[in-house]
Amino acid sequence: MLVNSGRDHQAxxxxxxxxxxxxTATATSATSLTVASGFTxxxxxxxxxxxxxxxxxGVYGIITANSTTVLTIDRWYNPLTPGGAAASTPSATTTFIxxxxxxxxxxxxxxxxxxxxxxxxxxxxxxxxxxGGGLIRKPSVLAHTAGVASYTQTGSFTANGSDSLPVTVxxxxxxxxxxxxxxxxxxxxNATATLTASGDALTVTQTVTTS
Amino acid sequence: MQVRIGNSAxxxxxxxxxxxxxxxxxxxxxxxxxxxxxxxxxxxxxAAITAGDGxxxxxxxxxNVTDSVPDWVEADDPALATxxxxxxGCPVGRPAKWKGLG
Numbered sequence: 316m317l318v319n320s321g322r323d324h325q326a327x328x329x330x331x332x333x334x335x336x337x338x339t340a341t342a343t344s345a346t347s348l349t350v351a352s353g354f355t356x357x358x359x360x361x362x363x364x365x366x367x368x369x370x371x372x373g374v375y376g377i378i379t380a381n382s383t384t385v386l387t388i389d390r391w392y393n394p395l396t397p398g399g400a401a402a403s404t405p406s407a408t409t410t411f412i413x414x415x416x417x418x419x420x421x422x423x424x425x426x427x428x429x430x431x432x433x434x435x436x437x438x439x440x441x442x443x444x445x446x447g448g449g450l451i452r453k454p455s456v457l458a459h460t461a462g463v464a465s466y467t468q469t470g471s472f473t474a475n476g477s478d479s480l481p482v483t484v485x486x487x488x489x490x491x492x493x494x495x496x497x498x499x500x501x502x503x504x505n506a507t508a509t510l511t512a513s514g515d516a517l518t519v520t521q522t523v524t525t526s
Numbered sequence: 527m528q529v530r531i532g533n534s535a536x537x538x539x540x541x542x543x544x545x546x547x548x549x550x551x552x553x554x555x556x557x558x559x560x561x562x563x564x565x566x567x568x569x570x571x572x573a574a575i576t577a578g579d580g581x582x583x584x585x586x587x588x589x590n591v592t593d594s595v596p597d598w599v600e601a602d603d604p605a606l607a608t609x610x611x612x613x614x615g616c617p618v619g620r621p622a623k624w625k626g627l628g
């Protein structure tokens with residue numbers, strides 16, 4: 316199910332929201348970037364901020380909230396390994412660009428909660444978030460066949476010793492960031508899947524139609 | 527990391543007025559492209575493509591992974607391409623004479 320926040324995000328990204336911004340920060344942290352003034356409050360939620368002034372060392376963050384002077388992001392990402400460790404915080408006076416459009420819905424999360432998906436949902440209830448676990452939210456595999464009116468997002472998960480097992484996975488969600496962020500889709504699995512031991516694997520595919 | 531598959535039996539998904547998901551064949555050979563995150567292990571990448579609920583089954587005609595065989599497979603990672611070729615039963619590398627969309 317494409318939830319309400321996903322509809323908004325789809326309009327923003329595919330519909331051509333060209334709102335953008337360029338500037339120089341006055342402060343940065345692991346989850347924020349601050350300027351002296353100039354932001355329009357809440358105008359950049361869901362967008363990507365690109366920062367870092369050293370060629371080849373750019374990082375990006377996904378904006379989850381903003382005031383007139385502060386961008387709040389989920390974390391800094393290394394563009395080459397978005398599912399890996401957080402990237403280093405850019406310098407306090409980095410130049411930056413807020414890109415038009417929005418961050419891709421590229422991350423999949425799982426839950427054992429089996430309640431029906433609802434358009435008004437903004438989070439995946441009881442999402443599996445065990446630190447270091449193999450069943451926590453991760454980047455998904457986008458697949459598309461040239462010219463067809465649908466695409467798929469596939470998550471390939473492997474339970475490990477950090478996961479709380481056994482667990483029966485019942486529902487998935489897709490998001491625009493690795494932590495927090497916007498949930499675009501929420502879908503009950505066709506059949507639940509029970510993982511009982513470290514090494515158990517689960518593949519989940521969501522199909523999205525575009526026509 | 528990209529995987530590209532020569533698909534002579536492609537299908538697409540569509541939803542009826544009640545939101546139920548269906549599939550229908552589409553004409554012509556096409557390339558199915560998958561973008562695999564670099565944090566995936568080799569096994570996870572292979573599973574994402576070849577599992578029953580994986581990409582090949584969702585993009586090729588039929589209800590099972592083995593109902594359609596790719597014309598070819600290639601990947602940015604040669605090891606992944608080799609394993610996928612063996613798992614899917616197809617050659618590695620796009621033939622120069624292969625004509626398809628994508």
